[in-house]
Amino acid sequence: MERQAQPRVLLGVGGGIAAYKSCELVRRLRDAGCEVRVVMTRGGAAFVTPLSFQALSGQPVRVDLLDAEAESGMDHIALARWADRVVIAPATADLIARLAAGLADDLLTTLCLATEAPILLAPAMNRVMWEHPATQANHRLLEQRGVRMVGPESGGQACGETGAGRMAEPRSILHALLGSASGPLTGQRVLITAGPTQEPIDPVRFIGNRSSGRMGVALAAAARDAGAEVRLVHGPLGVPLPAGVQAVAADTAEAMHAAVLEHLEGVDLFIGAAAVADYRPRAPADQKLKKDAPGMTVELVRTPDILADVAARRPRPFVVGFAAETTRLRENARAKMERKGVDMIAANDVSAGRAIGRQENSLVVLWPGGERLFPEQPKGDLAHALIALIAARMAGDAEADTN
Numbered sequence: 541m542e543r544q545a546q547p548r549v550l551l552g553v554g555g556g557i558a559a560y561k562s563c564e565l566v567r568r569l570r571d572a573g574c575e576v577r578v579v580m581t582r583g584g585a586a587f588v589t590p591l592s593f594q595a596l597s598g599q600p601v602r603v604d605l606l607d608a609e610a611e612s613g614m615d616h617i618a619l620a621r622w623a624d625r626v627v628i629a630p631a632t633a634d635l636i637a638r639l640a641a642g643l644a645d646d647l648l649t650t651l652c653l654a655t656e657a658p659i660l661l662a663p664a665m666n667r668v669m670w671e672h673p674a675t676q677a678n679h680r681l682l683e684q685r686g687v688r689m690v691g692p693e694s695g696g697q698a699c700g701e702t703g704a705g706r707m708a709e710p711r712s713i714l715h716a717l718l719g720s721a722s723g724p725l726t727g728q729r730v731l732i733t734a735g736p737t738q739e740p741i742d743p744v745r746f747i748g749n750r751s752s753g754r755m756g757v758a759l760a761a762a763a764r765d766a767g768a769e770v771r772l773v774h775g776p777l778g779v780p781l782p783a784g785v786q787a788v789a790a791d792t793a794e795a796m797h798a799a800v801l802e803h804l805e806g807v808d809l810f811i812g813a814a815a816v817a818d819y820r821p822r823a824p825a826d827q828k829l830k831k832d833a834p835g836m837t838v839e840l841v842r843t844p845d846i847l848a849d850v851a852a853r854r855p856r857p858f859v860v861g862f863a864a865e866t867t868r869l870r871e872n873a874r875a876k877m878e879r880k881g882v883d884m885i886a887a888n889d890v891s892a893g894r895a896i897g898r899q900e901n902s903l904v905v906l907w908p909g910g911e912r913l914f915p916e917q918p919k920g921d922l923a924h925a926l927i928a929l930i931a932a933r934m935a936g937d938a939e940a941d942t943n
């Protein structure tokens with residue numbers, strides 16, 4: 541019999557609050573052409589009903605190991621053999637511990653022992669549970685045995701805490717499971733800058749800004765998910781680097797300029813999302829400045845313009861810039877786009893503490909002859925929407941003009 545192109549995926553759902561997100565994962569897997577079967581732990585079935593997963597997967601959902609009726613149909617060994625890939629989302633602390641201990645006390649853990657298919661876990665739990673040495677040791681042990689992990693991500697959690705432990709988004713799990721063979725940026729090289737720069741005044745002081753790098757990092761993850769080979773040139777970040785991206789640290793505007801030009805060859809898309817200082821102290825002091833004088837003047841000089849220099853290159857990649865504005869957002873951003881000769885500009889309203897350093901943002905994206913407004917949303921979602929728009933513009937998709 542001919543095998544289908546996409547793998548048969550067995551999705552295990554553990555007893556965590558993120559179980560609802562796995563409904564979307566089933567839809568995405570099926571959209572990608574996968575056949576999906578769902579096995580839930582008893583905890584998982586307490587959060588989302590098996591009926592929801594049954595409707596979404598189009599297949600009966602199994603929970604119990606010792607289920608006489610089901611055993612006569614597809615037993616746990618047959619299910620374990622059926623799967624080309626196993627993904628567990630959410631993987632709770634309890635489930636990770638049971639897997640690490642090699643327990644087979646329910647259908648899902650029994651399956652995991654019985655399968656030869658690769659296993660991918662998407663851990664999801666409270667920050668303190670995730671950081672607990674027991675969980676970390678179990679996680680490491682499973683990785684040593686060849687179990688792959690996607691996430692967890694950092695950010696706001698359902699329990700009200702902020703930190704690492706949030707389940708990876710369904711699109712990231714899909715990417716980790718299936719790879720990037722069909723994304724809109726497949727085969728493209730993407731160079732992104734992110735974060736602030738720090739321009740030294742003396743060995744301990746600098747001129748910086750409030751950027752966390754969250755938007756540029758989210759764009760790098762979104763471009764990776766879209767199939768691109770991504771390099772991220774970044775200043776000091778307030779958020780973790782995304783997996784699967786080549787990172788190059790560059791703390792000052794000059795270092796970032798040099799790193800970008802060094803890595804520009806063969807790049808198809810450049811996105812300048814870093815908050816690069818426009819000025820730097822002309823002559824940083826070699827020694828720490830003393831507070832002897834009643835006041836002081838630091839002379840500033842212009843830093844190189846990374847965006848304009850990339851846009852002036854021939855041949856050059858598709859160039860997307862960011863404009864942070866506090867007034868006349870559209871006018872100033874469109875003027876910047878024309879002055880620098882870039883293909884697209886994403887304008888941020890940074891007045892009154894908006895956008896910079898925050899988890900959510902809205903954008904007005906402009907290009908010659910068109911624009912699109914992206915309303916306030918988490919930066920991860922915004923990044924994926926922006927990457928989809930950029931990919932469509934790069935592909936000359938006329939539909940992108942009209943939405």
Ligand SMILES: Cc1cc2nc3c(=O)[nH]c(=O)nc-3n(C[C@H](O)[C@H](O)[C@H](O)COP(=O)(O)O)c2cc1C
Pocket residue numbers: 553554555556557558581582583584631632633634635664665666669
């Ligand atoms: C409201 C609620 C939310 C929970 N969320 C999580 C969670 O996100 N991650 C986790 O590891 N455990 C979570 N737990 C605890 C698990 O449900 C519990 O450890 C359970 O035994 C896990 O079952 P499993 O092994 O079937 O996944 C939560 C419990 C409750 C009551």
